[in-house]
Amino acid sequence: MEEFKMESEHKLTLELVKELWAKTYNTDGKPDWSHILPYYDDNIYFRDTIQEIRGIVEFKEMTDRLTERSKDLNMKLVKAVQQGNDIFFEWEMTISYKKYPSSILYGLSRLTINEHGKIIEQRDYYDLWGDIFDNIPSFGKKYRKFMKKKFG
Template identity: 75%
Template structure:
């Protein structure tokens, strides 16, 4: 019975997503995933613009690397929605790297849960370089001009 209660307590809901993902990045500027890690399945598949990670231990190690690299990290949830087992989070993340000015990155995450309500897949979508380059005087405008000329 205790196992059933524990599984129910860690089943992801839209309210939990809104509450916990806001807290993840607002603990004195340093990210802390300890309160959301219980919602991830041991076989999590995580993908973003630069990496693909399989398995909970690798995912947890990635969160620890991000914490070490960042001097300041904050996330603002713009909106969150649910469609069946998929949760969609639109966000604005302000990140301060050790030697560079703070950058705002705009993105979206899709969290897919399994039948137990655990996150089995997470896909983050964002323009890493564009959002960082926008904060570098003159370079950001040149980068956007190049991208528009070549791709758009």
């Protein structure tokens, strides 16, 4: 897929990741991955709490679904560090679906950069249901109480 090739052979760095992610989620509330997709390897492996995706075509389809589903989506990078070929960043994502109020999801992403400077693996960690339920009056407290009682 030629449209996803990098225009230049710059390797992804911590500073570049911060710059790219800041642009990704702040385009009038609608996410736009067009500037960052070239930094993903064609064989990207992505996993989060909901899905497991292999390949740039499936990854782009996932980003398109997220854009279509959300009315508004913004991301704030809280902290970011790099250790070797891994970049970790903590984030707060505010998402508003078409029929529901805004929810803030708190998470962490790990990007693994290959020898060509592209993202070969991305793992996102977050508590999807807990963060969403926290925004529903009275239900969030019941959910947290249940989780503490059953899991700790």
